[in-house]
Amino acid sequence: MQSKQKIQNTASLIVSFTDSYTQSKQRKQNKQYKSKSTLSLAQVTSRLEYLWRQIENKKSCKQVIRIPKLLQSLIALVTFRLGIHLNEQTDLLRLKVRHWSKWCLRNIHFYADEQDQSELVRQGYGRMMSITFSTAGGVGEEEDKEIWNGLGEIQHFLRQLHDGRNYPYTSFQPLPLLVRRTEEQIEEEGASEEIEAQLNNKGMNGNIKMNATRAKAAILNHFIHTH
Known part of the structure; x- marks a missing residue:
């Protein structure tokens, strides 16, 4: 039960982060978003890696796949800040966000049913x-x-x-x-x-x-x- 709640909380964080990122793109509030995202990139990266490991666990895979807006969020994060460079540390974290988002999706495809x-x-x-x-x-x-x-x-x-x-x-x-x-x-x-x-x-x-x-x-x- 505790594990299921942690998965849900992790997914909620990722969805919330993605919503903020998407809204900032639409509103073109780059300066405001840049500060917010830099502070949370390491946290989001670790959560994505955790989620990837949970998808590897077939018992948790179905729960992860069915979380509302999670697939949409992962697909959006595959292109997170692509082609935009700030500094080496931030660029590396952005690359990790894209990397783990892709691997989450690849694992989902690997274990997914027809639906x-x-x-x-x-x-x-x-x-x-x-x-x-x-x-x-x-x-x-x-x-x-x-x-x-x-x-x-x-x-x-x-x-x-x-x-x-x-x-x-x-x-x-x-x-x-x-x-x-x-x-x-x-x-x-x-x-x-x-x-x-x-x-x-x-x-x-x-x-x-x-x-x-x-x-x-x-x-x-x-x-x-x-x-």
Whole structure:
């Protein structure tokens, strides 16, 4: 019971932090928000890491997934202060916020059932995946590992939605409508063009090119089976 309450409190803190961040963007009150966020970044980072560990625990995963506004908040934090630099310490904390938000979402996808996969897509999971590897115009984190991970996530997510999944802890039938919605989000972010560009990326001993090829194939398989 105590653990469930701690999870709920942690999620509430993350949602509240994200709401404040989102509102500050809308109102363009950057100076006011900057001071507030710098003080709480370390705390938010530790809470995100804690949440990630709870999602790893299959007994807690369902509770975490069903917390109102949490998925929306995690997806918003994947791009937290992306491309905005202040100082080395703050930039590192912002990077950790983005990192743990992504890994929370990846774990949620890993353990999610059909209903939760649908909610992930509804909240813009396809857009999030696109941003994690996109380097066009300076958008996204340009490190080779991030590009490689992002491309791998796209092909893995699309294939599981397309083929269905049969894991001991969670399974679902093929979800072609979710494939279509995810692919539309990828297109809207211009990620298909970026996947093409990554086919020429020789980084990580050719592994980026390999994941780009697989991501492209996953999208092409979608079209082959639906036309």
